[in-house]
Amino acid sequence: MVDNLAVALFHVKVILAGDGTVGKSCLLRRYVFNDFVEKHNMTIGMDSHTKLTKVPGLGPVKIHTWDLAGQPQWSVVRESFYLGSHAMALVFDVNNVDTIRHLPDWVRECRGKAGAIPVLVVANKTDLPYRVPVDKIAKWARDNNFEFIETSPKTGYNVSAMFEKLGTMGVNYALKSR
Ligand SMILES: Nc1nc2c(ncn2[C@@H]2O[C@H](COP(=O)(O)OP(=O)(O)OP(=O)(O)O)[C@@H](O)[C@H]2O)c(=O)[nH]1
Numbered sequence: 001m002v003d004n005l006a007v008a009l010f011h012v013k014v015i016l017a018g019d020g021t022v023g024k025s026c027l028l029r030r031y032v033f034n035d036f037v038e039k040h041n042m043t044i045g046m047d048s049h050t051k052l053t054k055v056p057g058l059g060p061v062k063i064h065t066w067d068l069a070g071q072p073q074w075s076v077v078r079e080s081f082y083l084g085s086h087a088m089a090l091v092f093d094v095n096n097v098d099t100i101r102h103l104p105d106w107v108r109e110c111r112g113k114a115g116a117i118p119v120l121v122v123a124n125k126t127d128l129p130y131r132v133p134v135d136k137i138a139k140w141a142r143d144n145n146f147e148f149i150e151t152s153p154k155t156g157y158n159v160s161a162m163f164e165k166l167g168t169m170g171v172n173y174a175l176k177s178r
């Protein structure tokens, strides 16, 4: 049987950014392989996966996700990865207040290389107690015209919704900037 998802009309490149340990790789792993690992395997430089996704209203979209290493020692390596991207997920950990400190720096770093691509702010690890003023971050997102979503790759909460949103944002950006 021919899967009508087999042909994608749109291809988008999506960046996963945010401090080390916020759960970027787990989000991508849940989305692509539908599993979860408790152990932190620090991403070295960058990792990437591609998945064909059915985006409501747009049909099949091939989402090429570039999962960046969040630790500071990788900042020089990261710069070359932003070029040509169509959307950015900016992830923080609702359980770790340190992970919101650098959110504006991440936007600057990414948009400095990629241009004014759309940003989705991702409040991650929602299965854990909230130690971050998430309402304030949601307001910051609104004030900057960023999208916002709460997720947990541990439970699977909103992970597909997150990537569908990124697909929509990426396609809209690609069409607008043609
Ligand atoms: N409780 C809980 N733990 C999570 C969740 N997502 C990720 N983790 C844990 O957080 C740790 C870091 O996850 P990673 O996905 O490796 O983090 P990262 O952002 O890719 O980190 P770097 O590659 O160093 O930039 C791991 O121990 C995960 O098991 C979640 O939704 N809930």
Ligand SMILES: [Mg+2]
Pocket (backbone or CB within 6 Å): 024, 025, 026, 041, 042, 043, 067, 068, 069, 070
């Ligand atoms: Mg990682």
